[in-house]
Amino acid sequence: EQGPILLDGKATSAKIREELKEKCEALKAKDASMVPGLAFVLVGERTDSATYVRMKKKACEEVGIQTYGHELEESLSEDKLVNLVKELNANRDVHGILVQLPLPSHINERRVLDEISVDKDVDGLHPYNIGSLVLRGCEPRFVACTPLGCMELLRRYEIPIRGKRAVVIGRSNIVGLPMSQLLLKEDATVTCCHSKTEDIASYVKEADILVAAIGKAEFVKGSWLKPGAVVIDVGMNRVDDETRQRGYRLVGDVEQQECRKHASAITPVPGGVGPMTIAMLLNNTVSSAMRIYSV
Amino acid sequence: EQGPILLDGKATSAKIREELKEKCEALKAKDASMVPGLAFVLVGERTDSATYVRMKKKACEEVGIQTYGHELEESLSEDKLVNLVKELNANRDVHGILVQLPLPSHINERRVLDEISVDKDVDGLHPYNIGSLVLRGCEPRFVACTPLGCMELLRRYEIPIRGKRAVVIGRSNIVGLPMSQLLLKEDATVTCCHSKTEDIASYVKEADILVAAIGKAEFVKGSWLKPGAVVIDVGMNRVDDETRQRGYRLVGDVEQQECRKHASAITPVPGGVGPMTIAMLLNNTVSSAMRIYSV
Numbered sequence: 001e002q003g004p005i006l007l008d009g010k011a012t013s014a015k016i017r018e019e020l021k022e023k024c025e026a027l028k029a030k031d032a033s034m035v036p037g038l039a040f041v042l043v044g045e046r047t048d049s050a051t052y053v054r055m056k057k058k059a060c061e062e063v064g065i066q067t068y069g070h071e072l073e074e075s076l077s078e079d080k081l082v083n084l085v086k087e088l089n090a091n092r093d094v095h096g097i098l099v100q101l102p103l104p105s106h107i108n109e110r111r112v113l114d115e116i117s118v119d120k121d122v123d124g125l126h127p128y129n130i131g132s133l134v135l136r137g138c139e140p141r142f143v144a145c146t147p148l149g150c151m152e153l154l155r156r157y158e159i160p161i162r163g164k165r166a167v168v169i170g171r172s173n174i175v176g177l178p179m180s181q182l183l184l185k186e187d188a189t190v191t192c193c194h195s196k197t198e199d200i201a202s203y204v205k206e207a208d209i210l211v212a213a214i215g216k217a218e219f220v221k222g223s224w225l226k227p228g229a230v231v232i233d234v235g236m237n238r239v240d241d242e243t244r245q246r247g248y249r250l251v252g253d254v255e256q257q258e259c260r261k262h263a264s265a266i267t268p269v270p271g272g273v274g275p276m277t278i279a280m281l282l283n284n285t286v287s288s289a290m291r292i293y294s295v
Numbered sequence: 296e297q298g299p300i301l302l303d304g305k306a307t308s309a310k311i312r313e314e315l316k317e318k319c320e321a322l323k324a325k326d327a328s329m330v331p332g333l334a335f336v337l338v339g340e341r342t343d344s345a346t347y348v349r350m351k352k353k354a355c356e357e358v359g360i361q362t363y364g365h366e367l368e369e370s371l372s373e374d375k376l377v378n379l380v381k382e383l384n385a386n387r388d389v390h391g392i393l394v395q396l397p398l399p400s401h402i403n404e405r406r407v408l409d410e411i412s413v414d415k416d417v418d419g420l421h422p423y424n425i426g427s428l429v430l431r432g433c434e435p436r437f438v439a440c441t442p443l444g445c446m447e448l449l450r451r452y453e454i455p456i457r458g459k460r461a462v463v464i465g466r467s468n469i470v471g472l473p474m475s476q477l478l479l480k481e482d483a484t485v486t487c488c489h490s491k492t493e494d495i496a497s498y499v500k501e502a503d504i505l506v507a508a509i510g511k512a513e514f515v516k517g518s519w520l521k522p523g524a525v526v527i528d529v530g531m532n533r534v535d536d537e538t539r540q541r542g543y544r545l546v547g548d549v550e551q552q553e554c555r556k557h558a559s560a561i562t563p564v565p566g567g568v569g570p571m572t573i574a575m576l577l578n579n580t581v582s583s584a585m586r587i588y589s590v
C-alpha cells in the first residue's frame with residue numbers, strides 16, 4: 001500500500017535557507033555594510049522561550065543574518081520594554097524585531113507588539129499588518145511565520161488550493177487566524193473551527209485541506225478524515241515518553257499514523273511545520289533588509 | 296402556517312436613532328459646543344452615490360449630528376483629496392469622515408482610505424481598524440456599518456450565535472469579510488464562501504445562520520436552506536419592474552418568499568439590513584464624538 005506524500009518541512013526549509021544564504025551573500029558582495037539584522041527580545045527565564053530563541057538565533061547566523069540579543073529580567077517594567085522597542089525601531093542595523101511571547105503577566109503584550117514598527121514586524125502581529133493581510137487590495141509587509149510556512153509548503157508541493165474546502169482548527173493570532181485568511185486569499189472556501197465548535201469531526205470529514213493548530217496531542221482522529229485530504233499539523237505537544245532520553249517526545253495535533261492511512265499528503269511532526277516557521281522568520285528578515293536597503 | 300420572525304431593520308433602526316438622538320441632546324445639555332460631526336466626501340456625479348450621501352445626511356440631521364458636505368469634481372486629483380482628508384483629520388468639529396465609494400478610477404482608493412485617521416474612520420475600513428477587529432485581545436475603534444448592523448439586529452432579536460454554524464457568502468472589505476470576523480468573535484463556526492466556492496448549496500444546507508452579501512438578485516434558493524435557519528440578506532439589487540413608478544424594485548440576494556418557507560427568522564428587503572447600516576453610521580459617529588470629548 002502506498003502512503004501519503006510527506007510534506008517534508010525539514011528538507012524544504014534547508015532549501016529555503018540555502019536560497020536565503022545566497023541572497024545575504026549577494027547583498028554583502030554589493031556593499032559590505034549591507035547585512036540583514038534581527039533583534040531578539042526575551043524577557044524572563046522560561047526555558048522553552050530561551051530554547052526557541054537560541055534555535056532561531058543559530059538559524060540566523062547560518063544564513064548570514066546578524067542577530068542582536070536582548071535578554072532582560074522578568075521584573076522589567078512595561079515602559080522600559082516599550083523604550084527598548086522604540087530604540088530598535090530607530091536602529092538602522094535592525095530590520096526585524098522579534099519579541100518572544102509570552103511576556104510576563106505584568107506586561108501588556110498588546111501594547112508592546114503595537115509599538116513595533118510596521119516595517120520591522122517580522123512576526124506579523126501588528127494590527128496594521130494583520131489588517132493589510134485581511135483586506136483585499138492591500139499587501140501586508142509581513143505575515144506570521146507559521147502560517148506563511150504552511151502556505152510555502154503547500155506551494156512548493158504544488159497542492160491546489162483554489163475552490164477547495166479548507167478547515168482550520170484554531171484561531172490564534174499567530175497561527176489559526178492568519179492561516180484562515182491566507183487560504184481564503186488563495187480562494188479556498190474556509191471554515192474556522194475552535195473550542196466552541198460543536199461536532200468538529202463533521203467539519204473535518206468535509207475538508208480537502210485540514211490545518212490543525214489546537215495545541216492538543218492527537219486531537220484529530222484518522223477516522224475523521226476525508227479520503228485524500230491534505231493534512232497540515234501545526235501542533236507541537238510534549239508527551240511523556242520514558243524510552244526517550246529527554247523523557248518526552250513531540251506529537252502533533254493529529255493522530256499521525258492513523259491519518260497517514262487516509263491522507264494524500266501530510267506534514268510529519270517533528271520535521272513538518274516547525275522548520276518552515278524558522279525558515280519564514282529568516283525569509284521575512286532578509287526581505288525586510290532588502291526593502292529597507294531598497295535592493 | 297406560521298411564517299418566520301421578520302428581523303425588522305426599519306423599526307429597530309428607528310429605535311436606535313431615538314436612542315442616539317437622546318445621547319446628542321444630553322451632550323448638548325452638558326455643553327452647547329459638544330455636537331457630533333460627520334464629514335461626507337463625495338467625488339464625481341454618480342447618482343447612486345449622491346442618493347446614498349443625501350439619505351445619510353438627512354438621517355444625521357434628524358438625530359442631531361452636524362454634517363459637513365464636500366462635493367468635489369470628478370477630475371479632482373488624488374493629492375488634493377488626500378489633503379482634504381488630512382484637513383478633516385485635524386478639524387476638531389469632525390468626529391467621523393465618510394469617503395463615499397467608489398472613487399473615480401484615477402484615484403487610488405486604498406491610499407485615500409489609509410489617510411483617514413484611525414480615530415475618525417467611521418466606516419471601519421482602515422487596516423488598523425480591521426486588524427484590531429480580527430486580532431484577539433484588540434478592540435477596533437470602528438467596525439464597518441453594514442456588518443455591525445447585522446450583528447446588532449441579531450443581538451436585539453436575541454438570536455444565539457455561539458457554537459452555531461454560520462455561512463457568509465461574500466468576502467468584500469466592507470461587508471462579507473468583517474461579517475465573518477464578527478460572527479467568529481461571537482464563537483460561531485464560520486465558513487467563508489465566495490465566487491470560487493464550488494457547490495455553494497451544500498454549505499448553505501448546513502447553515503444555522505446564513506449571511507448573503509453577494510450582489511446577485513435572488514442568488515440563494517429557498518430550497519437550499521436548512522429548516523429553521525436564520526437568514527440575513529444584505530443584498531440590494533435593482534430589478535426592472537414596469538409596475539413600479541421608478542421602473543425597478545429592490546430585491547435581495549436570497550429568494551425572499553421561498554426562504555420564508557424554511558427560515559426561522561429573516562431580514563426583509565427593503566427594510567432589513569439597509570436601515571441598520573445607516574443607524575450604525577450614526578452610532579459610530581456619536582460614539583466617536585463621545586470618545587473625543589471624553590464623555
Ligand SMILES: NC(=O)C1=CN([C@@H]2O[C@H](COP(=O)(O)OP(=O)(O)OC[C@H]3O[C@@H](n4cnc5c(N)ncnc54)[C@H](OP(=O)(O)O)[C@@H]3O)[C@@H](O)[C@H]2O)C=CC1
Pocket residue numbers: 146169170171172173174175176193194195196197200213214215216234235236237253273274275277278
Ligand atoms: N510548529 C510551529 O512552529 C508552531 C507550532 N505551534 C503549535 O501549534 C499549536 C497551536 O498553537 P497556538 O495557535 O499558538 O495555540 P493557542 O492556544 O493560542 O490556540 C489554540 C486554538 O485551538 C483552539 N482549541 C483549543 N481546544 C480546542 C478544542 N478542544 N477543539 C477545537 N479547538 C480547540 C482554541 O480555540 P479558542 O479560540 O476557542 O480558545 C484556539 O483557537 C500548539 O500545539 C503549538 O505548540 C505554535 C506556533 C508555532
Ligand SMILES: NC(=O)C1=CN([C@@H]2O[C@H](COP(=O)(O)OP(=O)(O)OC[C@H]3O[C@@H](n4cnc5c(N)ncnc54)[C@H](OP(=O)(O)O)[C@@H]3O)[C@@H](O)[C@H]2O)C=CC1
Pocket residue numbers: 441464465466467468469470471488489490491492495508509510511529530531532548568569570572573
Ligand atoms: N444593505 C446595505 O446597507 C448594503 C448592501 N450592500 C449590498 O450587499 C451586496 C454585496 O455588497 P458588497 O460586499 O459591497 O459587494 P462586492 O461586489 O464587493 O462583493 C461581492 C462578494 O460576493 C461574491 N460573489 C460574487 N458572485 C458570487 C457567486 N456567483 N457565488 C458566490 N459568491 C459570489 C464575491 O466573491 P469574490 O470575492 O470571489 O469576487 C464577493 O466576495 C450587494 O447587493 C450590495 O448592494 C452593500 C453594502 C451595504
